[in-house]
Amino acid sequence: METTNPSQDGIRSTETLGPDDLAAARAVLAAASAVDGREAVSEAGRLRLRVDSARPGVTHLVQRQEGVPAGYAQLEAAEGRTTVELTVHPDHRRAGLGRQLLDAALAEADAGPVDFWAHGGHPGAARLAEEYGAELVRELRQMRRPAEPVPDEPVLPNNVTVRTFRPGRDEAAWLRLNALAFAHHPEQGSWTEQDLAERLAESWFDPAGLFLAWRGEQLVGFHWTKVHPDGLGEVYVVAVDPAEQGSGLGRALTATGLRHLAEDRKVPAVLLYVDADNPAAVRVYERLGFTVHEVDLVYRVDTAAGR
Incomplete structure (x- = not known):
């Protein structure tokens, strides 16, 4: 599948993107985003789109047709399965x-198992899933609410205090709690020092929007907010130590971040992502006024069983 010339038609498989392949991948993703109204590859996947930047277990497929970029796929192998995100340039769709x-x-x-994402539940992905006998295994909901009304002043559990993130000092505590709180989450719980450092280096990162909850010297919760280039706010990550479940800390931290986004950052609306099979979290967000905006789906093909 590897070609000797990156400009040749067909599909090129590579673990390290050179300048030509990187430009082709970005061209496909930009065109798809403009037409579909959403990103075809997750934030983590987009962070891997750098020249000569190889990540263990990650493979890029760059597709060309008639000498121009036509499609892109990114594979990540981890924990006995492969996760795939792919899209075809809008000018080359419905051609197989x-x-x-x-x-x-x-x-x-x-x-x-090979899991492939259908961001926004794209109908083309649904057709492929049906053709390949794929099973729907995950529904990730994007929920939204207007920034107003601002939630009431949050009430923290006894002996818990909140402050904002200190770069260069709080990374280790954050990573420990993130791994603990998301031990069974397929993406979030596996963050490494590199994953965190990449996001802290992003232009959107603001330490004043990352709230840390402490019980004495122990980090027991956090709410990381984000503001997108279009001005939309996001409940980026909320985590609570399992020992604090049921204390009201998660709701208090969510309200803290929502108040910050509305009052300090003046965003018009706020989005978040939550798995449909996490009904407790869905109920918390619904009580805060969030409703479903769209869904991302994951379909699974078992290559061991054949098609």
């Missing part, structure tokens, strides 16, 4: 290229 990309991804993957 998505099927070619998925076939290439399945060929690259080790035997076992």
